[in-house]
Amino acid sequence: MRPTQPVDLDAIGLIYRHYVENSVATFELVAPDRGEWEHRLQAVRAAGLPFLTATVDGEVAGYGYCAPWKTRPAYRHTVEDSVYVAPHARGRGIGGRLLDELLICCAQAGIRQVIAVIVDDGADSAALHRKRGFSEAGRLRAVGFKHDRWLDTVLLQRSLG
Template sequence: MVTVRPAAPDDLDAICAIYAHYVQAGVATFELTPPDRSEWLRRFSAIVDAGLPFLTAEIDGEVAGYAYCAPWKTRPAYRHTVEDSVYVAPDALGRGVGGRLLDALIADCTDAGMREIIAVIVDADGAASLALHSHRGFVEAGRLRSVGFKHGRWLDTVLLQRSLDAE
């Protein structure tokens, strides 16, 4: 069974390992070098200190994924818009982890007074992420062509957007 809870600093080693897999083996992120634990602690603190959700999913007490929302842009007019990130441990794929995390993010962002959530998804190898988001009401808002170069190829991103019920 998948349990979702607020992430804690003790989760950061597992989060580092999950993200490092996607940095090194895939194109879900455009980072080329996996961040170390101290960088993850900085990111974690910035998100939590901003009052935004940073969540961990567990299966049988082991971290099976994580998700968070960060500010979309730093300018004040964007303060009610966030960008989501959802990553599932490779051995936990297909077990409902991503869906549980994204559902919790949406609820937490609504409670935090956010109005819009943006997802930036690399369309190469991104079918699962696109499906995950579209099943939760995200709609395509645009496409950026050849904006990333990783693993010897140019990559497009698809921008998805979901409006929340926040007033």
């Protein structure tokens, strides 16, 4: 587990592309290009928030980051987390270790609330978050349309302070 470096972004892009194209874990319909990943990394760092890469045997196996929840200043102590694990590395505890480290880094950065927005059929992601003290804060019904179906999201929240 380490801070993400620009050299990691191609592998991160491939991991995310898998989820964009093959799942409803994200509502993006087109995978971001390298330039967009560079922008995301810079924006997260500029906000003083964590962007982490997990490696196994020198290979990128997952990543996670926290980004501001909303742009209005009153939300400055609230973030949304994103954690993705390479398909070949699932089931090895990588997602949990990423989320644990994100929570530690956020607490150190003065963040008070972490929000997870999870597609209703994201049982693995919901369980990962619930094991770390997240609880349901709400449900948004039929807010996403992907792969020819309407999807709900569940909002999970964890207080750090």
